[in-house]
Amino acid sequence: MRKVLVINPILYTAEHNRIPQVSSIKDTMIYTMCLGFLEAGCEVTLVAAKDYRPAKEETYPFPVLWFGTVWHKLFQPRCFPYMPALRRFLREHKEYDMIVSSEVFASWSYTAARLYPDKTLLWHELAAHNHMLHQLPSKFWYRFVARLMMRSAKVVPRSEAAASFIGQFMPRVAGTCIDHGVDLAKFPLPDVRDKADQFVVVSQLIARKQIERTIEAFAGFVRQGNAGYRLCIIGQGEEEERLKGLVGKLGLVEQVLFCGQMSHAQLMPIVARSRALLVSTRKDNNMVSIVESIALGTPVLTTSVPYNAAYIREQELGIVEDAWGADALERIVAHNERYVDNCVRYREQLSNVSCAERFFTLL
Numbered sequence: 001m002r003k004v005l006v007i008n009p010i011l012y013t014a015e016h017n018r019i020p021q022v023s024s025i026k027d028t029m030i031y032t033m034c035l036g037f038l039e040a041g042c043e044v045t046l047v048a049a050k051d052y053r054p055a056k057e058e059t060y061p062f063p064v065l066w067f068g069t070v071w072h073k074l075f076q077p078r079c080f081p082y083m084p085a086l087r088r089f090l091r092e093h094k095e096y097d098m099i100v101s102s103e104v105f106a107s108w109s110y111t112a113a114r115l116y117p118d119k120t121l122l123w124h125e126l127a128a129h130n131h132m133l134h135q136l137p138s139k140f141w142y143r144f145v146a147r148l149m150m151r152s153a154k155v156v157p158r159s160e161a162a163a164s165f166i167g168q169f170m171p172r173v174a175g176t177c178i179d180h181g182v183d184l185a186k187f188p189l190p191d192v193r194d195k196a197d198q199f200v201v202v203s204q205l206i207a208r209k210q211i212e213r214t215i216e217a218f219a220g221f222v223r224q225g226n227a228g229y230r231l232c233i234i235g236q237g238e239e240e241e242r243l244k245g246l247v248g249k250l251g252l253v254e255q256v257l258f259c260g261q262m263s264h265a266q267l268m269p270i271v272a273r274s275r276a277l278l279v280s281t282r283k284d285n286n287m288v289s290i291v292e293s294i295a296l297g298t299p300v301l302t303t304s305v306p307y308n309a310a311y312i313r314e315q316e317l318g319i320v321e322d323a324w325g326a327d328a329l330e331r332i333v334a335h336n337e338r339y340v341d342n343c344v345r346y347r348e349q350l351s352n353v354s355c356a357e358r359f360f361t362l363l
Contacts, residue, residue, distance in 0.1 A: 181352030
């Protein structure tokens with residue numbers, strides 16, 4: 001049985017230095033990927049930063065090792081944690097056949113790449129320099145540390161944009177992109193013809209997600225003779241009260257539903273019955289909500305910002321359009337059946353098991 005070590009200290013996004021504590025990590029992308037390795041017949045272990053440990057004890061079908069982080073003023077746990085115990089752990093545990101480490105710009109990836117370059121795959125998502133300290137650490141890292149000291153390890157990009165970016169600095173970039181996988185067992189395909197007259201947003205209610213743009217576009221769509229439609233907004237955040245005020249001013253209180261935070265089990269039926277998932281973000285990488293929506297047979301209307309936009313456009317899994325508005329909503333409704341069929345056809349490629357198996361073809 002093949003042994004896989006996955007190093008992913010940052011389990012979920014924290015907008016500020018104070019990392020919010022969650023009750024479970026089982027909805028995170030990396031947990032789903034570890035399940036993919038497990039179901040592919042591997043023995044998998046996950047290394048994560050102790051800062052992201054959930055509030056209550058959980059039982060996992062694979063070992064999760066929580067490593068402490070230090071020197072938080074210099075190595076902020078929300079973006080660049082440093083786990084000094086990792087080096088000793090890797091030296092003492094040479095039994096792993098493959099190490100999958102998230103990101104090139106990362107202290108843990110440096111450690112793995114230096115110790116075991118032949119069996120380390122750097123699973124890289126970023127397609128631009130990290131903004132920390134005006135991009136200076138990022139530029140230094142990619143141009144000198146990565147280019148000179150991590151060059152022997154292979155990079156597996158998560159998108160075409162990531163491949164284009166990291167290819168400037170690393171010589172061994174795989175020609176295959178591996179996106180975040182979906183546990184299709186948890187996302188069974190529903191009756192895709194049973195769509196309601198509704199759209200859905202699955203997002204933190206924070207400024208960079210630009211939910212107000214989505215609400216305004218929906219308002220225009222309703223004014224164009226679509227009063228029977230509704231918009232379901234799933235998520236919480238600091239912008240919630242302001243967004244509710246906007247909905248009131250637009251006279252959409254009956255059509256826009258704020259559903260709050262939901263588990264996957266709760267949100268899946270809403271996403272599955274929607275005509276489209278709506279995304280207006282101004283800053284995001286690969287979005288798990290997009291992948292999950294496609295797996296449920298629900299097309300996506302998005303800006304070109306998320307890296308998923310490339311294959312949404314290529315495979316016609318929805319509409320990619322910057323500054324989209326009411327007219328785009330009209331179009332995704334008019335051609336909904338075709339987009340839904342494309343999502344159903346593409347869904348198997350998003351399987352976490354399929355994604356996990358593709359890693360072994362790249363060693």
